[in-house]
Amino acid sequence: MTQRETICALASAPGRAGVAVIRISGPGAGDALRQLCGPPPPPRQASLRKIKSPGTGEVLDRGLALWLPGPASFTGEDIAELHIHGGRAVVGRVIDALTSLRGVRLAEPGEFARRAFENGRIDLTEVEGLADLVAAETEAQARQAIAQAEGGARALYESWREELVKAHALAEAGLDFADEADVAADAAVQADAAVAKLLTAISMHLKDRGGERLRDGFRVVIAGPPNVGKSSLLNALARRDAAIVSEEAGTTRDVIEVHLDLRGLPVIVTDTAGIRAAQGAVEAEGIRRTLARVEDADLVLWMVDATAPEESSAPIQASSEPMRVLNKIDLVHSAPNAGLSAPLSAIRLSAKTGEGVSELVDILSKHAEEGLAVGEPAVITRARHRAELEAAAQALRRFRGERGGPEIKAEELRIAARHLGRLTGRIDVEEVLGAIFSEFCIGK
Known part of the structure; x- marks a missing residue:
């Protein structure tokens, strides 16, 4: 990439939208704006303009034009922005008009941010x-x-x-x-x-x-014997049918992940294969994957059937003590002695009826907040x-x-x-630049 080139790109999300923002940066930004919609407006003031094709003069759209001269801009260079209607056809025609100009090309992923870094506007952590x-x-x-x-x-x-x-x-x-x-x-x-x-x-x-957990998500794994309602709990937390639920034991053979927003916190809940003596190679692989996820989890929910809580102890190796969950408490009424041998600290719920699920969400949110260092600086x-x-x-x-x-x-x-x-990024950073800026979308 060279700073002598002028770049342009759609800076808003692609697809149908009410408004789309096209960003232009580089020494030719002012001339590009002039050829499409006349002289640049006063700096940092929006001006309603007709946007025309430089070659034919055809009106492509009507929108707002902004002029942000450098170095007081995001990239440190001259920047122009066009705020136009967000239809695919309109955006495509305006982009085509810009790239038809001499010295203007489409930006590469992260190129606007990279120019900002190279011009001293931001550092690598920013x-x-x-x-x-x-x-x-x-x-x-x-x-x-x-x-x-x-x-x-x-x-x-x-x-x-x-x-x-x-x-x-x-x-x-x-x-x-x-x-x-x-x-x-x-x-x-x-x-x-x-x-x-x-x-x-x-x-x-x-x-x-x-901080790393917050960026990636707090990992919760639901584990336990087969047919205790692990998939039903996942569906209840996700509020949709994310996993297949069946009366047949061993339905889940692979791990199923759902990304949730629990009270503003990123939580990844994983449904896993029931842990038992495997009845085939496929189930054995599912159990192996379950145990691997359990070891990497931030929190493990060990789920058992409330009508048969003798399996409340978790035969697994986790980084922290698993949290006991008794499911199917809606069936306890028909089995008066059910659940009596389970630990008092166990969470009692019914994934089928929803009873106790909101209390579990509160507990998960508290654990996530503690584990994600929410509010901690730097x-x-x-x-x-x-x-x-x-x-x-x-x-x-x-x-x-x-x-x-x-x-x-x-x-x-x-x-x-x-x-x-x-x-x-003060010294010796060239080898990390490509990896960092490649994460950006084109218009950033």
């Missing part, structure tokens, strides 16, 4: 925040993405980098004054104290995985962030180790600073 904001499906995800897009993560990482630069300066001072033992020793002590404090902060930050949201911070922490640990002389220790601080710099 770019990733924008991508997450576009993809956000729940209120909590949107709040986290906005916080990152507004520079919350950048402020934290830059403050750490500044502290690391100071420690590095002290280490270099120790090298410069190596002949003066007292000065060198004092600089080394100060540098070690600063690094110890910084290492503690980064290590605590790395322990929190709530949390890690991506594997890239975690990898760079772990690499920086490792370098700081090596600095504090006993091996290596002053020169080696100073080099470890340079390595740590480079990894922190890669988080925001």
